[in-house]
Every structure is written in C-alpha cells, then in structure tokens.
Amino acid sequence: MADTNYDVIIIGSGPGGYVTAIRSAQLGFKTAIVEREHMGGICLNWGCIPTKALLRSAEIYHYMQHAKDYGLSAEKISFDPAAVVKRSRGVSGQLNGGIGFLMKKNKVDILWGEGKISKAGEVTVSKTAKKAMEPQHPAPKGTKGEGVYKAKHIIVATGARPRIIPGIEPDGKDIWTYFEAMVPPAMPKSLLVMGSGAIGIEFASFYKTMGADVTVIEMMPTIMPVEDPEISGLARKQMEKQGIKFLVEAKVSAVKKGSGGVTATVETKDGKKQDLTAEKMISAVGVVGNIEKLGLEELGVKTDRGCVVIDGYGRTNVPGIYAIGDVAGPPMLAHKAEHEGVICVEKIAGKDVHPMDKSMIPGCTYCNPQVASVGLTEPKAKEAGYDIKVGRFPFIGNGKAIALGEPDGLIKTIFDAKTGQLLGAHMVGAEVTELIQGYVVAMNLETTEEDLMHTVFPHPTLSEMMKESVLDAYGRVLNM
Numbered sequence: 249m250a251d252t253n254y255d256v257i258i259i260g261s262g263p264g265g266y267v268t269a270i271r272s273a274q275l276g277f278k279t280a281i282v283e284r285e286h287m288g289g290i291c292l293n294w295g296c297i298p299t300k301a302l303l304r305s306a307e308i309y310h311y312m313q314h315a316k317d318y319g320l321s322a323e324k325i326s327f328d329p330a331a332v333v334k335r336s337r338g339v340s341g342q343l344n345g346g347i348g349f350l351m352k353k354n355k356v357d358i359l360w361g362e363g364k365i366s367k368a369g370e371v372t373v374s375k376t377a378k379k380a381m382e383p384q385h386p387a388p389k390g391t392k393g394e395g396v397y398k399a400k401h402i403i404v405a406t407g408a409r410p411r412i413i414p415g416i417e418p419d420g421k422d423i424w425t426y427f428e429a430m431v432p433p434a435m436p437k438s439l440l441v442m443g444s445g446a447i448g449i450e451f452a453s454f455y456k457t458m459g460a461d462v463t464v465i466e467m468m469p470t471i472m473p474v475e476d477p478e479i480s481g482l483a484r485k486q487m488e489k490q491g492i493k494f495l496v497e498a499k500v501s502a503v504k505k506g507s508g509g510v511t512a513t514v515e516t517k518d519g520k521k522q523d524l525t526a527e528k529m530i531s532a533v534g535v536v537g538n539i540e541k542l543g544l545e546e547l548g549v550k551t552d553r554g555c556v557v558i559d560g561y562g563r564t565n566v567p568g569i570y571a572i573g574d575v576a577g578p579p580m581l582a583h584k585a586e587h588e589g590v591i592c593v594e595k596i597a598g599k600d601v602h603p604m605d606k607s608m609i610p611g612c613t614y615c616n617p618q619v620a621s622v623g624l625t626e627p628k629a630k631e632a633g634y635d636i637k638v639g640r641f642p643f644i645g646n647g648k649a650i651a652l653g654e655p656d657g658l659i660k661t662i663f664d665a666k667t668g669q670l671l672g673a674h675m676v677g678a679e680v681t682e683l684i685q686g687y688v689v690a691m692n693l694e695t696t697e698e699d700l701m702h703t704v705f706p707h708p709t710l711s712e713m714m715k716e717s718v719l720d721a722y723g724r725v726l727n728m
C-alpha cells in the first residue's frame with residue numbers, strides 16, 4: 249500500500265500553496281499538496297498571468313495604433329481575437345506545467361482531487377465534483393488519487409472565487425466573471441464593467457484598447473478605491489482621455505438580458521436611475537474565500553465574512569490547522585499568499601520568523617496607465633494621526649519618460665515628519681509596477697528620507713523620479 253502519512257498537507261496549489269509546499273520540503277518535511285483542477289491555481293491559469301499576456305497584446309496593439317507618434321508608420325493594423333486568447337492560454341500552460349515540475353523536483357506528492365479535512369490530522373481526497381473551467385491543462389503525471397491521508401499539519405490554501413451579487417448572477421454568456429472575460433469568443437463592441445478594483449479596471453483597459461465602448465460602474469466615490477485618491481484621480485483622467493466612461497457612487501440595481509445583450513439599471517447616489525445597454529457585462533465586485541466543503545465548520549475553525557481567521561503566522565483557532573492566501577483574507581494578492589505561506593511553514597518548523605506585516609505588501613494594477621502602491625495613503629496617514637510630509641514628482645520632469653513617449657504620470661511619497669519614516673508610496677504611469685519594489689525594500693529596511701536622498705539612482709531612468717519625489721517632500725527637488 250502506498251504511503252499516506254505526511255508531515256504537512258497543503259490544500260490548494262495556487263501561488264500560496266505551491267510555494268508553501270516547496271518551502272516545506274526544503275525544511276525537511278514530508279509534504280503533499282492537494283489540487284482539484286489547475287496546478288498554479290487561479291493566478292497562473294485564470295488570473296494574474298494570463299491577464300498580463302492579454303494586456304501585453306493590447307499594449308502592442310496600442311503602440312501600433314500610435315506608430316505615427318514615434319515617427320513610424322503602420323497600415324491596415326488589426327488583430328485576431330482567437331490568436332490573442334491562444335497566446336494568453338499558451339503562457340498559462342507553460343507555467344502550469346512548470347508547477348508540476350517544481351513539485352517533482354522538490355519531492356512533493358500531488359494528491360489529485362478535492363480535499364476535505366475529515367478530522368484533525370486527516371485529509372480525505374475524493375474525485376473532483378466541480379466542473380473545471382475550460383480549457384483545462386492536463387493533470388501532472390505520477391499524481392496520487394482518492395484516499396485518506398494523514399498529516400500533523402494541514403494548511404488550507406484554497407483561494408477565492410468571484411463574488412456574486414444576487415439578481416445579477418453571471419451566466420457565462422451575457423454576464424461574465426473574469427473567467428469568461430479572459431477567453432472571449434469574439435471581442436464585444438460594447439461593455440459594462442461592474443466594479444473598478446484591479447480586476448475590473450484591467451479588463452476595462454484591455455477591452456477599450458481592443459476597440460470596445462467601455463463604461464465602468466463603481467459604488468465608491470473614487471475608482472480603484474484602495475488607492476490614494478490623488479493617484480486614482482489621475483488614472484481616471486487618463487483613462488477618460490482614452491474614452492473609458494465612469495459612473496461613481498453608483499450601483500447596478502437590476503439587469504435585463506435580451507437579444508441585443510444586457511441592459512443594466514444604474515442607480516446613482518442622488519437616487520436617479522438610468523438604463524445602460526451593452527453587448528456584455530463583466531461582474532468584478534470582489535472575491536470571496538473558498539471555505540466551503542473543507543470540513544472547517546465541523547471542526548470549529550473560526551471564519552469571518554467568508555474567510556478563515558488566522559494570526560500573523562497562519563494559525564487558526566484549531567491546533568494543526570492553518571490557512572494562507574486569499575482564503576485567509578485581504579489583501580487578496582498572490583505575493584501576499586506566497587509570503588504568508590513561507591511564514592506559516594517556517595513557524596511550524598520552529599524558525600524565528602516575523603509575523604505577517606500587511607502594511608508592507610505592495611499592490612499593482614496593470615491598466616493603462618499602470619498604478620502601484622505600498623503603505624498608507626495620504627488620507628489614511630492623516631487618519632492615523634501622523635504629521636506628514638508629502639513629495640510629488642510628475643513624469644513630465646523626467647527625460648526617460650519623455651523619450652518613451654510616456655510623459656503622463658506621478659510619483660507620490662509620504663513621510664512621517666517627526667522621524668523621516670517612509671509611510672507610503674503611490675504611483676501612476678508607465679512601468680510603475682516594476683518601480684514600486686524600490687520603495688518596498690526601503691520600507692522593509694526602515695530607511696529614512698536621508699537614506700533615500702543619499703542613494704544614487706541611474707540616469708536616464710524612470711527610477712530617478714523616486715528620489716526626486718523624496719527630495720520634493722523636503723523642499724529639495726532638483727528637476728522640477
């Protein structure tokens with residue numbers, strides 16, 4: 249009989265789960281990971297990665313449309329929707345296969361099926377009941393199947409799924425979630441997007457670039473509500489220039505489906521209603537944790553608002569059961585899940601680790617223009633009682649940005665006036681998703697404004713603006 253005893257079993261092979269499994273194996277634990285559908289989870293298969301492939305196609309198409317701006321010419325440009333989707337799925341497939349390879353390399357057993365914690369220290373794996381989202385990549389070779397597996401430590405890393413609004417349920421045809429939005433059979437000519445978080449805005453940006461008439465509906469007063477209002481306001485202005493329409497402080501109260509697509513009744517803060525019709529509608533109103541059918545309720549594992557409650561080390565209220573990633577609550581980001589998983593399993597191994605500090609987790613939105621941030625926004629810093637110094641540097645003052653043809657953007661930094669501590673950094677503009685990590689490192693190393701001012705940034709780069717923004721906070725800006 250095959251060995252069914254492990255030190256650590258992880259349920260879910262998304263970025264949190266598979267990274268935790270690798271680190272667990274590195275620490276000497278006999279490790280297994282349960283997956284029912286896609287190695288790599290939503291991120292690699294239906295989220296972070298394939299959307300970036302789609303957005304890259306849109307970016308290149310945008311440059312082709314604006315070739316004249318660079319002294320170039322491109323005639324009769326067009327795109328093949330099926331080929332765009334095929335490229336995106338190919339990128340996803342490559343990484344999906346890579347996860348299987350990493351499990352084999354690190355001697356992590358893959359248990360293929362649906363996992364349930366039948367009792368403390370025991371996971372029952374059964375045949376997958378959920379219909380997989382198509383196209384589904386083949387399961388890795390050499391997996392174990394149904395059965396009862398034992399482990400002292402069980403880590404739940406089951407991720408999240410789209411939130412459903414009653415009465416506006418996605419049907420896969422007229423009303424899409426991010427699943428359907430990633431594999432359109434044809435490009436819609438018009439689109440309503442419900443929700444302006446990262447998912448909603450990225451799809452709005454993609455479909456607008458590909459030629460659709462796009463309207464975004466957001467309940468909050470600003471788009472991308474978690475971002476600094478000044479930054480999201482600038483992003484909105486640039487997107488409006490591109491032709492994206494926004495309705496804020498508004499909600500979809502009803503949807504009718506007909507032969508011409510969908511008609512949404514939109515109610516604004518002042519009580520007025522209007523009907524908007526489009527070919528398709530994307531529901532992007534957040535996600536909820538996958539906490540069901542795992543045996544958590546029967547074991548008395550505490551949950552709150554659709555997520556498992558944990559401490560800073562991934563521990564639940566039930567000994568031997570842990571949770572990481574989206575299922576353990578916000579911020580629901582792949583990199584948070586990965587780090588949370590490493591902390592969790594290193595704590596299990598008795599390592600001296602720091603608890604998760606959510607204030608230092610960066611967020612990135614890959615729309616056009618890109619948005620990236622870490623730490624406190626200006627309003628949040630003031631709410632927390634800080635006396636602050638704020639620095640700003642616009643892209644128009646940077647030679648590299650002008651040479652790239654990307655002069656619109658802003659870098660904003662927020663400091664504690666008393667200590668010089670960097671409290672937050674917020675950016676909008678070209679490639680800011682790659683720049684933000686500089687500030688993340690600075691915050692983790694507890695650098696002050698003095699440290700950053702004395703750091704030499706290379707020229708000509710976009711990164712120079714990061715230093716200039718710091719200088720501006722202290723009245724020492726050089727190039728503006």
